[in-house]
Every structure is written in structure tokens, then in C-alpha cells.
Amino acid sequence: MSLFPASEPDPAAHERAQDLLRDVFGYAQFRGQQQAIIEHVIDGGDALVLMPTGGGKSLCYQIPALVRPGVGIVVSPLIALMKDQVDALRQAGVRAAYLNSSLSPGEARQIEEDMRSGALDLVYVAPERLVMPYFLDLLERLRIALFAIDEAHCVSQWGHNFRPEYRALTILHERFPTVPRIALTATADGPTRKDIVERLQLDEARVFVSGFDRPNIAYRVVEKKDARNQLLHFLRTEHPDDAGIVYCLSRRKVDEVADFLSQHGRLALPYHAGLDAETRQRHQDRFLKDEGVVVVATVAFGMGIDKPNVRFVAHLDVPRSLEAYYQETGRAGRDGLPATAWMTYGLADVISCKQMVQGSELDDRQKRVELQKLDALLGYCETATCRRQVLLNYFSDNSLTGPCGNCDICLNPVKRWDGTIAAQKALSAVYRTGQRFGVQHLVDVLTGKETEKILERGHHLLKTFGVGREIGRNAWQAIFRQLVAGGYLAVDVEGHGGLLFGPKAAAVVKGEDTVEFREHREEKAPRRATGGRRGGTAHELEGSDARLFEALRHWRLELSREQGVPPYVILHDATLVALSVERPADMTALAAIPGVGRSKLDRYGQAILEIVANG
Structure with a gap:
């Protein structure tokens, strides 16, 4: 059975987590629910963590893996992600490695030997390798600090990146019942969360939802x-x-x-x-x-x-x-x-997506779910x-x-207007043309355009022909999109994408319901955000600060090429911005810059101070 929690809180271990945050990762304090999650896992509890991208999910398993005895095993779905994470950890002085298909058999054997000898703190592994019998046997002979299941939405058939191999991860609960597990994802609606809990047998796990807002x-x-x-x-x-x-x-x-x-x-x-x-x-x-x-x-x-x-x-x-x-x-x-x-x-995009869903091999229930999700997206757009x-x-x-x-x-706030009459005209055009034509043809009918297609079908003789000349084509297209988004019109996904009456159409046609539309407008250049929600960026630096940022960025790029790692593995842009503004004059001041831990201070501190001193 799952241990929740496995032991009493350990103040000394929690204090060790604070030390690691400062000394290894270079940050003075935890953000949001990081501390609560980390302490819960350190104490042996299972956890499901929903945290926005960039919110610091990785620290939620990296720090407990360093505090708890043994090696932390991180299940990760992609080779590139593993390599980046391991490169960044090694820059910070953490003993980390990955096991995936990019390694030669000899390299993989060496990492497995390092796991046996206790020479590694964190090992990233693909789900396919993790569930191999020989690898599970290896893990049973080791002391495991924790299992972290990254991108946990991959386990759910309702998630947007379902991976069947994730389903086999239930074996972790069965074979290692005393090892805490932490499943993490940035994206999961209600059905996906429920599926994650059921599929990974995390019924007794504590769920941490940090919010989905990315204000920047x-x-x-x-x-x-x-x-x-x-x-x-x-x-x-x-x-x-x-x-x-x-x-x-x-x-x-x-x-x-x-x-x-x-x-x-x-x-x-x-x-x-x-x-x-x-x-x-x-x-x-x-x-x-x-x-x-x-x-x-x-x-x-x-x-x-x-x-x-x-x-x-x-x-x-x-x-x-x-x-x-x-x-x-x-x-x-x-x-x-x-x-x-x-x-x-445009509406054509939505029609194309709906036709792809309808023509897929999904069962009827899954098709309904996917079409509902598309409707929610259309509502967001409109x-x-x-x-x-x-x-x-x-x-x-x-x-x-x-x-x-x-x-x-x-x-740039949007105005709304009473569009009931316009909606009745649009719906009439749909009905009188037989509920089988797309937006372009319907707009041609409403604006009185005598195209070959309209003349062939006699649509120039309809009562609705030309009744919408006072409204421009772009505005009519916006009206039709909003009628679809509002459920007044539906898309014939089994045919050629024509528009049909939706469940709310009849009430509008009969005058029993009114419709409001958002005003159609041309795209404008955005005004700057207010209220401090955007934060500082390199583009906002001026004068000598901007020149110092570029000097630091050039130094970082050259260093990254020498080491064969991405520049951000060495230092993030946010750290370079802070260096350019704060201009630390000694090691003590440099250590206070976010993102500069002890390992990076030792390796790069003198070079950074020289660049800052030279301006």
C-alpha cells in the first residue's frame, strides 16, 4: 500500500532542502507550493503536482532526491529533455545521468554500474527501459530515493500526448510500495487528472494544484x-x-x-x-x-x-x-x-480539425470529447x-x-452589439440554401455577389440574396464564426464542412432569443501591459546595462560552444539581466544573484566579475 505520509516530518531534512536550494540551485527562497511539495515527498508521501511550465516543477523532485538516501529515478518521455536536465544538473554540481537509446551499450552499462556503487544522485530514464525486467531487477537491488513521473498527462487517454508505454508504470506501485512517487504535469483538465490518479494508482497521493496562470x-x-x-x-x-x-x-x-x-x-x-x-x-x-x-x-x-x-x-x-x-x-x-x-x-481551421476528428479511428465517446474540446477552443478565440x-x-x-x-x-477592449437581426439573416441564408454550404458561399448570398456557383443553384432568387449588403464580408465571416462558437450553427463534419442549424438556432429565428456579437475590428499593434504583470526583459535594458548584457551573452555563447551545451544550461537570460542591472563587485554579491549556485560561482565567478568590471 502507498505510504501517505511515510514518516513524521523531519525538520533537519527540511532544512537541508533549504540549503540545497541556495547552495546548489542559487535561489534564496521557494516559490508557490514548492516547499510544501518538497517537504511532503522528503517525508515519504506520494504526490500529484500540477504546476505551470516555468513554475519550477523540476525542483520538486530534484531536491527530495538529493535529501533522501539513495538514487532518484526520473521517468522522462523524450531524449532531448533528459539531456538538457542532466547537463543543467551537472553544471550545478549534481551527480546526474540519463539512460536512453542515444547511449552505446558500454555507456549504458557504466551508468548502471554507477547506480550500483552509489555514484549517482539522479538518473533519468525512458518509460520503455524502466519497465524492462532486467532494469526492474537492478532497481530492486538499489536504494531508491523516489520515483518521479514527469509529463504525467501522457498516461491519460484524455490527455493531448497519450503514450501507451506510460500505462505500464503502475508496476512501480506494485514492486516498490515503500518508495514515494511524484507525478508532475503542467496540463490536465478534470478527466485527465482523474485518469492519472487511476492509471498510476495514486489514490492516496496528495494533490498539489499550483494554478495555471503564466502572467508573463x-x-x-x-x-x-x-x-x-x-x-x-x-x-x-x-x-x-x-x-x-x-x-x-x-x-x-x-x-x-x-x-x-x-x-x-x-x-x-x-x-x-x-x-x-x-x-x-x-x-x-x-x-x-x-x-x-x-x-x-x-x-x-x-x-x-x-x-x-x-x-x-x-x-x-x-x-x-x-x-x-x-x-x-x-x-x-x-x-x-x-x-x-x-x-x-479562421472558421475553416476549426472545420478542418472537426473533420479530422470525425474521420479518425477514435471511438464515439472519444470523438465527442475531442469535439467538445474544439468547441471550447473556439469559444476562447471568440x-x-x-x-x-x-x-x-x-x-x-x-x-x-x-x-x-x-x-x-x-x-484593446472589444465592444459588443445587438446582432439579433444580423443573426436572423445569417440563419435564414443557411436554411434557405439547404444547410449544406460553407461560410464563403453564404457570405456571397448575403452580400448579393452573383458568382457562378450562386447562379447555377438559383440562390440569386432567394429572399436572403443581398439582404446583408450593409455589412462587409470580413464582418459577416466574424458573425458566422461567433454563431458557430455560440451553438447557433454547427459544422457538418461528416460532409464537406457546410453549416447546419445548431440547438439554439430556432429560438433566434422565431424571435424568442437575442444575440450579441463582438465587434469586428482590424488587428492593432498592442499597447504595453500595465500593472506590472510582464516583468523586466533584456529588450528593456538601455545604455551600459544593455551593452553589459550583450557582453555576458557573448561570453556565455562562447562557453556553451566549448562545452557542447545550450547557453541557458550555463546561465539563464534572467540571471544575465540581473547581473547587468545589479553589477556585483565581489563574490559575495555575485552569490546573491538568482541562478548562481556554489558550483557556478566556483567555475565562472571570476570571469563574470571581470566582465562586469569592464562594463
């Missing part, structure tokens, strides 16, 4: 018109030199967008499953180790990326759910500095209220009691 991320959604040029304008005006990720649904579009950006002066690299493994690895390495690289990718990219200074995530196509959107946008701004989540979308509140409410996080001040709706 500015959320923006724009109407799709010319997506590639809209993206280019966004990058040129807001992120001219920054690293970021652009998501597209298809491989062909990934290639086209990467080529387009490259032709317009950006270092943009494609990433999708159609590329050979060597090319994908090379592009990922450049993204991690160089500055200012843009990766254009399908959702196959990013889950194992720990790069903290991704300054934007852009979606040129809508993701399939708010969980996927939150997870993907969460790859921006992991260092806590300002970042942007920017998305273009909201006239604070986007962050809509996003957090979806995850049952009610911590934000007022507008966030850092999304497009808050910065």
Missing part, C-alpha cells in the same frame, strides 16, 4: 487573412531577434512557412516527422544552442524542449484543444520574462472578455478575479 505571457488571437505575412509583420515589429516556435498543422505548410521566413531574412528551420532523424536533430540542436533561431514545426516539436528564453510561440493553425494550446504556448517565457502567445485562426480568465477557468482555476491586463482583449 501575453495572449493574442487575430483573424486569419494572409497568415504568412501576418506572421512576418508580427516577428519584425515585436520579436526581430528572438528565438521562438511557429506551429502549423501540416508538414507541407511547415516547409512553406520556414522557406518564406528564410527568404525574408529570418533564420527559420522546419521540424516535422517527414524529415529524417539526423535533420530533425540538427535543427533542434541549432534552436537550443544558437540565439534567435525560429523553428517552424508540427506539434511533434517542443514537448522535450527546456529552452527558457523562447520569447514567442505562434500558431498559424488552431490547435485541437485548449490543453494542447496551453501546453504549446507554455514553451514561451519559461524564464519568467515577457513572452507572446500569438495565433491566427471571447469578448479577458482571454486569460477564459483559459484559466477551463482548468477550473479561479485564482484570477479580474482582467489580466496582458491579453489583446484587456489591452
